[in-house]
Every structure is written in structure tokens, then in C-alpha cells.
Amino acid sequence: ENKLNHTQHNCTISLRTTHNLPAMASLLRSTVPALLLVLLVLVAAGASAASPPAAESPAAASAAPTERWTAQLLHSSNTSFGTPTLAVGGIVAVLGVDETTHTAALFALQNNGTLLWSTPVPYVEDASGWVATGLTQSGVVALFAGSTSGVTAYAAASGAVLWVYKFAQPQQVSAHPTYMDGLVFVACENGELSAPVVVLDAGTGKLVYQTDDLAFTLVWPTAYGIVVYCGLDPNHGPDETGVSVLARKGATGEVVWALRNQSSTGLNNNPNLDVGPAGTFLYSKPVHNLRVVSYIDSRNGRLWWTLPATGDIDDYDTFTWGNKFYRLMSLNETAFTVQSVDQFRKIVWQTTFESSDLNLNILVGGGGVFSVGFFANEINAFDEANGAPLWRLQVVRPSDGSVDDDLRVLYFGDGVGALHAINIA
Helix, strand or coil: CCHHHHHHHCHHHHCCCHHHHHHHHHHHHHHHHHHHHHHHHHHHCCCCCCCCCCCCCCCCCECCCCEEEEEECCCCCCEEECCCEEECCCEEEEEEEECCCCEEEEEEEECCCCEEEEEEECCCHHHCCCEEEEECCCCCEEEEEECCCEEEEEECCCCCEEEEEECCCCCCCCCEEEEECCEEEEECCCCCCCECCEEEECCCCCEEEECCCEECCCCEECCCCEEEEEEECCCCCCCCCCEEEEEEECCCCCEEEEECCCCCCCHHHCCEEEEECCEEEEEECCCCCEEEEEEECCCCCCEEEEEEEECCCEEEEEEEECCEEEEEEECCCCEEEEEEEECCCCEEEEEEEECCCCCCEEEEECCEEEEEECCCCEEEEEECCCCCEEEEEECCCCCCEEEECCCCEEEEECCCCEEEEEECC
């Protein structure tokens, strides 16, 4: 399993947090300093890691959840969807792909399932394009859709094209835009292929600046006007010598801090990031049979703690939500563990469950933790507070999902053209 490629293909599980990034930014600026102050006090007092609780036997989930609505967007039995993006005003946007005809469209719906508009977009294999949302300087709620040729901005309410930015030459990987403070940060990466970060004005689409290094992860906004990503020295390949964790001022591109020369066991095991309100979580595999989660202060790059895990365990996905870090690990070919770790390095809970899918993804929000099994045709839901199983849902090839925390609704597409809205509890 290529951990980094796997996660970046599903960047849209996480952002997962991106649909809330504009709203999160102001919230994070007010809450994060207090969280980090508490963390500093505990670390100074010698707080230590708690031993992981013993793995529990797989528990039975309750009956399947209720469906809020279903929208049939594509009429094909071979479809894929990107991660739904939740925009201001109760708009749900999603990229849908017909893998048979190699056609794609961007859809925007009200959060009651009513279709507002749709428009054809360039075909991207496996819906690997990315849609971010944010506000232009004039206050228009916009959707920023990436492709291999560039980025197009649409008015979320009407679908009107606001601007188009084209790369000098087509990229091998579809653009993954993210939004912060009136800027759109564009990375074309999949964990192996990489390109400079392109930064655009969200209102006009004009180029603000371009980095001199290559990003091979998503560009993550933080609460401090800083973006964080894993980058490569253009003079090196993505190996043990060329990987860095970089933090730049979003407005200017100035490097705030950098963790250079991150060790790895090769291309497939390069470091990866998940960034949340409490800071930056760096996931790495520095040597064989060792996985390490490092918790870093996003303001200055200070290392707060590390949490190692040894043994022949594959991690299939990671996720940051609130002040916790979640990891999905395989115990063998049919048993998996979901683990919740708080910002003080304490393992809050871990739950085991069975699945035949060796390519599971993880998603957190709305009081739930979800493992999405595209190949097993299922979604497993667990209680975010304690890891207790909530339900298991059979779905034809489910896509990565997004969560509306206020409504406690999970949105995801399937392999036969439908977008679903599921009540979490």
C-alpha cells in the first residue's frame, strides 16, 4: 500500500475539512492559542503517552441509518464521484464522472437534494479532481474546480463562470485547490508526481506567486495565515534526501519554518500531513516497521511530541478533526483498527472491525468516524466519542464523503450515479 499516494488520491476525504475551511479559519484563530497553551503546560509538567488499550473484539453495529435523500445525477452503472464540497448557503457541490463515456460534470444541489445547476467539466480519471470553496473579495461564494489544465471558479449559487486560470502546459495530475483568506492554493500532486504551488487571487484568478519547490501533498491552511505542505527540492527526487515539511505565509509565500531532510524508507513511504485546529500532524515511516505520528506547532514548527508504532502494521489512512488525530490500521487481511489520539498524545480509544477491503479510507465529523470501503461496497460508522459501532451500510462502490456537522449528515456518491445524504444518527 502506497500510504502517501492513497491519502492524496483521497485528499477529498479530508477536506473532508476543506468544505469548512473559510468558516474554520476565524474559529481556529480564537481557539487554537488556548489549546496550545494547555498543551504546553502539560508537556512541561512531563505528560506522557498512555499505553494503547487492548484491541477489542469486533462489535456488532446497529441497523442501517436512515437516508435523508438521494439524487440520481448520472445515468450509468460505472460512475465515480469526488468528495462533496459544502459551501456557504447550504449548497452541496460534487464532481461526477461517467467512467464508460469518459465524461464529467460539476453538480450543485441544495442540501435538500434539489439540483441547482450542473455544467460539463474536463474528464478526470476516478474523479480525482478537487473542488474547494471560499469567498471572493466582493463576497461571492465561489467553487474552485481543478483539472489537469487549470482551475475554474464558479458562482456557487448560479454556476456562472467567474474566471479561468490555465497552466502553461497540462499537468499529469489534476489540480487540487484549497482556499484561505482570499487566495486559492493549487497543487498538482499524487504523492509521486509533483509541481510548484500556484497561488491565485480568489476574486480574479490572477497569479499572485508561485513557489520554487514542488508540492507532493495537499496545501493545508492553518489558523495563522500560514499554509503547510510536504515539498521537494526540485534538484532532488522524492526520496530520503529531498523531502521537507514547509510552512509559508499565505499572502507572500515567505517561508516561516521548515523541517528539512525527513527520513523515509522510499518513495511509497514518504512523510504525509494532516492539519487541524490543534496543529500539524506529521505521519512518517523513517525505517522499516516503524510508523511515527509527530505533533507540530503550526506557528513555528516546534515539535510537541511523537507517537511511534512498531511492528508489521500497515496504516491505510489518517485524519485530523478538532483536536484529535485518527488513524486506520490493518491488523491482517480482514481485521482493522480505528484509533483516536488527542492533542496530549493520549490514545482515547481504539476499535477493531472486519472488512475485506484493503484500501479503506477514513472520515470524521458530525459525531461519527467512518471507514469507507470502495471495494467492499460498504461504509462502517463509529461513535466519535468512544469508538462504539453505530451502523454498517452496504453501498455500491462508495466515494469519499463529507460531513455537515450542523445537520449531522454524511454526503457521498456511489458507483451507479447517485449522490446520497445519510443521517449519521
